[in-house]
Amino acid sequence: MEKISVLIADDHKLIRETWSFILNNDPRFTVVAECGDSEQAVEMAKSKKPQIVLMDINMLPISGFEATEKIRKVSPASRIIGISMHSQPAYAKKMLQIGARGYVTKNSSKEEMITAIMEVHGGNKYICDEIKNNISELVLEENKDVPNVNALTEREIQIINLIKEGQSSKEIAMSLNISLKTVEVHRHNILKKLKLKNSASLVNFINNVATSM
Known part of the structure; x- marks a missing residue:
């Protein structure tokens, strides 16, 4: 079975490394790239064409919202899941409005994140329980x-x-x-x-x- 390719964009190195470790040790996924710079995330999405992008909304030098809009243009087949410490519905609403397919807070469990990836990869939208x-x-x-x-x-x-x-x-x-x-x-x-x-x-x-x- 072909693995689901994932790009991880988060400005915290420990979070990137943790998710890379978790996903690469699951036979369903392969992390094709990771970065802590939002503009670099756009370039990586353009070149790697990942199936899933895990996008932290609090990024520099441009926000995760702006990076999401750019990725939608350079790699329209990539499905984006917003990741954030913010649990206000307004943030999730904005991400979905600009083209993301899911939204998961950093309070979510490993199991919920994996569920989100599978649902979004399957063509569905996913909003975390929180x-x-x-x-x-x-x-x-x-x-x-x-x-x-x-x-x-x-x-x-x-x-x-x-x-x-x-x-x-x-x-x-x-x-x-x-x-x-x-x-x-x-x-x-x-x-x-x-x-x-x-x-x-x-x-x-x-x-x-x-x-x-």
Whole structure:
């Protein structure tokens, strides 16, 4: 089986070396390059064409956000996962908006990082549990006056999070490995519980939460 090629861009040498060691000792991966300079990361992505880029958002001389945008141009097939100490949903949202496929905080476990790589390599988006929990808390906090918001199931909150990311029902079905019909049933139940009239009202509800970030 062909190994998944990975580029690690992080300005902390110990983190780079640790992840290189972990991934190179897993038969599914091979680290083709690592660097602590964001402009060098762009050049390495251009020459190495890695399948996965682990991009620390706090980089120099340009930010990980800017480096991500540049890598998307020079190596469009590379799928980027944002890595950060920041657990605020706004950072994850920005990374996804500029083309990253995942976001994992540095509080995440080794297992979750590997899951993120596998999911993103498989064509899915991945947001780590810490960010998902924070988004869910924002949804509940900002809308605690909405009837029955506490009645939302974990799956329904998950779907709300994916809608917030801009995913269509079809993309949500693929992300969660469920049928399109099941997604539509969940959306219907969400509308009913939140006492919203239609899908447009749901999108507006989610956007109102997003603007608070």
